[in-house]
Amino acid sequence: MSLRGDKSFLNRLEPKYIVLFACWSVWFVNFLVRMSVPVLLPSIQVEFDVAYIELGLMMSALTFGYAVSQIPSGILADRMKKKYVIVPGMVLFSLAMVGGAISNSSTVLILMLLTAGLGLGTYYPAATSLIAAWFERGERGRAFGIHETASSVGSVVGPLLGGYLVYAFGWREGFGVLLIPGLLAIPIIWYLGKEPDIDISGLKKQKIVLNPILMPTAVYTLMIMGWMAFTTFLPSYLTNVGYDDFSAGILFAIMPLVSVIAMPVAGNYSDKFGRGKVIFTLLIISAPLSFLVTYFEHWIPILFLLVTIGSTLFAAYPVVIALISDKIPASNRAGTFGFVNAIGMVFASTTPTAIGYLIDILNYRIAFLTISLMILAAAFTMLKINWDEGKKE
Known part of the structure; x- marks a missing residue:
């Protein structure tokens, strides 16, 4: 198929499905990372010689950071384009993964996981709002159903990937590799996560x-x-x-x-x-x-x-x-x-x-x-x- 034919195919796709694909990709990365980290914890425990309660704190830090950023990112997403909220969050997550890979103590790693959670948490309120804006009420159930398959696929691939990385390389290298999907998701949501042509400026906040x-x-x-x-x-x-x-x-x-x-x-x-x-x-x-x-x-x-x-x-x-x-x-x-x-x-x-x-x-x-x-x-x-x-x- 020629490049011109490929462009013609893309032009025939409804914009809302392109946006749904962009959101699906970032949500997949979100779950890929969150479900990979638990598999890395046993190796982290051996290196830092920490108790199980500290391993629990690591996962709690990731989840708590994710929860904390939900409300402010949602408020911001109502006032600006959604990609302007999601992309900085993915950048913050990427920086935190680099910091996690070079952590010299469990305390630093906990802080890096908290920061990674803050970054990942910017996605969901902005993306669900974006999907709801593109799809009419009678289509949203199917649209959200398709979107949530990303969490399922990420939940399967994440532990497998994390297990392979820690077995073949080590947990630090695992953090470095998990950075890559996040970086790939940034241009996808930036270029494909467009807003619908709906003027809501007259709507009362x-x-x-x-x-x-x-x-x-x-x-x-x-x-x-x-x-x-x-x-x-x-x-x-x-x-x-x-x-x-x-x-x-x-x-x-x-x-x-x-x-x-x-x-x-x-x-x-x-x-x-x-x-x-x-x-x-x-x-x-x-x-x-x-x-x-x-x-x-x-x-x-x-x-x-x-x-x-x-x-x-x-x-x-x-x-x-x-x-x-x-x-x-x-x-x-x-x-x-x-x-x-x-x-x-x-x-x-x-x-x-x-x-x-x-x-x-x-x-x-x-x-x-x-x-x-x-x-x-x-x-x-x-x-x-x-x-x-x-x-x-």
């Missing part, structure tokens, strides 16, 4: 109004709390019942792999049949599954349960985001997304510690029952929301 998003935010927070706790301790449960690390990793990867298909399907169904029905159905099905996992050790029933979790709990995420998008005005959409994601991530960052404590003093079954109750609470919170209500832009 509003403060974040809690009432219409209060219950959806509660659903989102409870769902993310359950998701983070389950994904944190599923591998350790599997190794506890006799699986080796490799087999546990393969079983874990089933969930994000399945969700690559399930997320856009769930989003598309929510466009047709309504967000509330789809979210409630997915959450009510997934709620007991994490608890049921603790009753099985054979790989066949565990595989079935994990496939179902990937098809339900993971798939509910983009539909909840679409629901929130439907209920907020365009003039402060990014700021609101930043607020919602910050609340969810702050609370979710506490659940691994709480669930780990339950495992220490009781057992996995009680701990995973608690996770199921979180997801069940998210499902019943959906009953407090008017499923037919939609906010016009």
Whole structure:
């Protein structure tokens, strides 16, 4: 095919799908990095001779930095082009990865991971607002479903890449290599992450109004709390019942792999049949599954349960985001997304510690029952929301 033919093909693509691809690329990098770092921690522990609590602080620093930057980056994204918020964040992340690679102490590394989290956190409120601006309400479920497959692919590739890097080279070289995808994402979002030709200058800037998003935010927070706790301790449960690390990793990867298909399907169904029905159905099905996992050790029933979790709990995420998008005005959409994601991530960052404590003093079954109750609470919170209500832009 000639270059002219390639240009003709690009010209025929709808701009909104080019923007969606640009956002997908950066979101993939975001999860690629966040899911690679845990695999590097054992080597870091050996070099710096630190306790497990310091390893926990490293991941908490990354997550906390990510949460803290949500609200300010969202507010800025409502006042300027989204790429002007995302790109500086990616630059900050890249600099932090360089700093992490040359860290001479665990304290410096914790600070670098905190900084990396601050940089990565600028993406989500700006990008979700950008996607919502390009896609009409009846298309957003599918659009967000496609976008969220990036998190699933990143969740699969990240641990594999991190494991290979630390095995073949070392954790410092791993930090250096993880810098490269971030650098590649910068020109993609800069040149392809364009704003729609919509004049919102006449729209009155509003403060974040809690009432219409209060219950959806509660659903989102409870769902993310359950998701983070389950994904944190599923591998350790599997190794506890006799699986080796490799087999546990393969079983874990089933969930994000399945969700690559399930997320856009769930989003598309929510466009047709309504967000509330789809979210409630997915959450009510997934709620007991994490608890049921603790009753099985054979790989066949565990595989079935994990496939179902990937098809339900993971798939509910983009539909909840679409629901929130439907209920907020365009003039402060990014700021609101930043607020919602910050609340969810702050609370979710506490659940691994709480669930780990339950495992220490009781057992996995009680701990995973608690996770199921979180997801069940998210499902019943959906009953407090008017499923037919939609906010016009």
